[in-house]
Amino acid sequence: MKIPISVFMITFNNAATIEKALKSIKDWSDEIVVVDSHSTDGTQEIVKKYTDSLYQFDTKNLRDKYQYAQDMCKNDWVMFIDADEWLTDEIKKEIAGIISSRTDYAGFTIKRRNIYFGKEIKFGGWYPDYEIRLYKKDKGSWKGGIHAKVFVEGKIGKLKNHYLHTPYLDTSQQIKTIDRYSQQYAEDLYNSNKRFHLINMIFRPFYRFFRDYIFKLGFLDGIPGLIIIASTMYYVFMKHAKLWELEKKNGKKGNF
Template sequence: MNLSVGILTFNSEKRIERVLESVKNFADEIVVVDSGSRDSTLDVLKRYNVKLFERKFDNFVNQKNFLLSKCSCDWVLFLDDDEVVSEELSKNIQKLKSEGTEFSGFFVNRLTNYLGRWIRHAWYPDWQLRLAKREKCKWMGNGVHETLKVKGKVGYLKGDLLHYSYDSLSQHLRKIDLYTTLYAEGAYKRGKRFSTFKLITSPVGSFLRRYFLKRGFLDGFEGFIVSVMASYYSFLKYLKLWEIEKLESSRRS
């Protein structure tokens, strides 16, 4: 089987080279869709002879389906610009390429590095469906939470996908601000409406799930931060939905 590696980039100069190095031993082609990087990302990409395309970002579903359409191999491994294939996962992908498989897709387990610490509880295990037959898969979902749908049987590959997420709290907060805005706008368009009950209970549930049920307390203070941020994300997305409803109501009156 031959394999495309598909990657989305945007101002990724500090991260992308490590990603490219981790896949060069098994990728038959590397396809990158850039969203208008203003740093030296494109210069780095050109050194690796990737197939480079540019597309203005609208949402993750459309962006990733565009990426899929530009891949030409039988299989595609989808990566973000901060995800590195571990040595163990790389070996298992190479083994899969040589032996073939009855499956149409595979989950990989993502291990996240947050503020310099590997989060082995609050965000782990984190199985992501990322490897699939090109003609058997499609990205679906809303503007924030996209999901790869695969027709056929799916399996699980051993070896972690190393996710180097946030270097600073400010970076994490900016991402939360972006994602909650996308969520609220998409939810309103789909007819979802604000609920005070969810505004109160969802943040509490998010914290309890991360910190206690998934044992985030074993991840040290970083685990506590992760759990608080999850709660804040949940609170903010419903609060922004309330704000949109209020603005729309004032426009109609």
């Protein structure tokens, strides 16, 4: 039985994962909204099998894309998931109970369980990984750039169950994602007049190593945990390297 909730997602060339996400909500949500950016890998064709609410919106600013997707929703309650995430029966049942109860909460955080190379990641700050995902449409607004987040006005609750996430199909995709995200993050810093600092490029990767791999016990996740921390350090290093590159190209100097 479908419930009065709009689930929205933003996409770009997500054909490899999006069908699993859509299947997990197709018989549960009475509206699915997908905002694409003219995907060329078959994403649009897959989406059309599950919803007529497919829109095109081209922008580098993820905040604008998420906000546009939210604005296209018709229900009072909305939820967003990414194209590489899917809902379990337990979390769907819990959400259905909340919506039918006429709660006075404006939104809810939900924990995300990450599956990396077939292994559930339990340490390194990857779990429980709470985020606001369910909220009343008129109470939520999106802010930020590459790491855009929804901000909800009102009381926030916390759900017991989790949803699932497969962040990368393989290490090649992970490296490509790091390259794209580090570039966008560097551009956000540059456009916000944040300057390059050599000390950040040198020490922040090691800070993440000690925080996530040692103090947050990332080493207990075995080889996947080691790959995660190595790629995280690379990402942190590259976003500062790309900020330096932007300044060099545009004739600005950071602090050395």
